[in-house]
Amino acid sequence: DAGITQSPRHKVTETGTPVTLRCHQTENHRYMYWYRQDPGHGLRLIHYSYGVKDTDKGEVSDGYSVSRSKTEDFLLTLESATSSQTSVYFCATAVGTNEKLFFGSGTQLSVL
Amino acid sequence: QKEVEQDPGPLSVPEGAIVSLNCTYSNSAFQYFMWYRQYSRKGPELLMYTYSSGNKEDGRFTAQVDKSSKYISLFIRDSQPSDSATYLCATLFESGSARQLTFGSGTQLTVLP
Numbered sequence: 001d002a003g004i005t006q007s008p009r010h011k012v013t014e015t016g017t018p019v020t021l022r023c024h025q026t027e028n029h030r031y032m033y034w035y036r037q038d039p040g041h042g043l044r045l046i047h048y049s050y051g052v053k054d055t056d057k058g059e060v061s062d063g064y065s066v067s068r069s070k071t072e073d074f075l076l077t078l079e080s081a082t083s084s085q086t087s088v089y090f091c092a093t094a095v096g097t098n099e100k101l102f103f104g105s106g107t108q109l110s111v112l
Numbered sequence: 113q114k115e116v117e118q119d120p121g122p123l124s125v126p127e128g129a130i131v132s133l134n135c136t137y138s139n140s141a142f143q144y145f146m147w148y149r150q151y152s153r154k155g156p157e158l159l160m161y162t163y164s165s166g167n168k169e170d171g172r173f174t175a176q177v178d179k180s181s182k183y184i185s186l187f188i189r190d191s192q193p194s195d196s197a198t199y200l201c202a203t204l205f206e207s208g209s210a211r212q213l214t215f216g217s218g219t220q221l222t223v224l225p
Binding site: 004039040041042043044045090092100101102103104105106 | 118146154155156157158161200213215216217218
């Protein structure tokens with residue numbers, strides 16, 4: 001798992017509440033990514049980071065924000081969770097831009 | 113139309129069979145092609161990575177890319193029950209600061225003992 005830890009592994013929350021998912025890596029990889037995985041859609045990029053405090057949007061970034069204050073931590077925040085954000089969220093890291101990604105084990109998020 | 117299309121299956125084969133998994137893509141600018149394997153309740157892991165047309169072999173796995181027809185394949189020889197997983201193809205386009213990595217939706221494979 002390339003030293004990637006996601007927390008929590010499972011979370012159930014209510015619509016309208018804020019939620020923060022954490023990704024922690026021990027490999028000192030420069031690039032970190034947040035994906036969501038939904039049936040029929042595969043993996044879709046939410047946000048990514050190319051360094052401390054350097055982040056950018058992916059294809060499905062609406063309703064999500066991220067922060068990276070340390071190389072090892074990448075946080076994904078749902079400011080006000082909606083049922084459409086029920087999904088499995090994966091964090092990934094990469095040494096460079098050649099996109100050989102290493103994935104964490106995922107967080108199952110249910111928004112009721 | 114999705115940029116990367118992949119038959120979701122499910123695909124079920126007997127142990128020892130040759131498995132063929134396929135994807136098509138629409139953007140001829142895609143340069144790199146990957147296959148990821150994902151076990152149930154786990155994150156995807158990189159299986160094969162190639163950047164040119166032709167075949168790349170790694171043990172029982174062969175990745176094949178045909179850029180002229182925009183077709184990507186993964187062949188698994190002598191399939192084993194431990195190969196049961198979801199297989200995702202992915203394509204990458206890079207140009208300067210622009211980068212686009214696109215995943216297929218995955219094909220679920222079961223190898224029966």
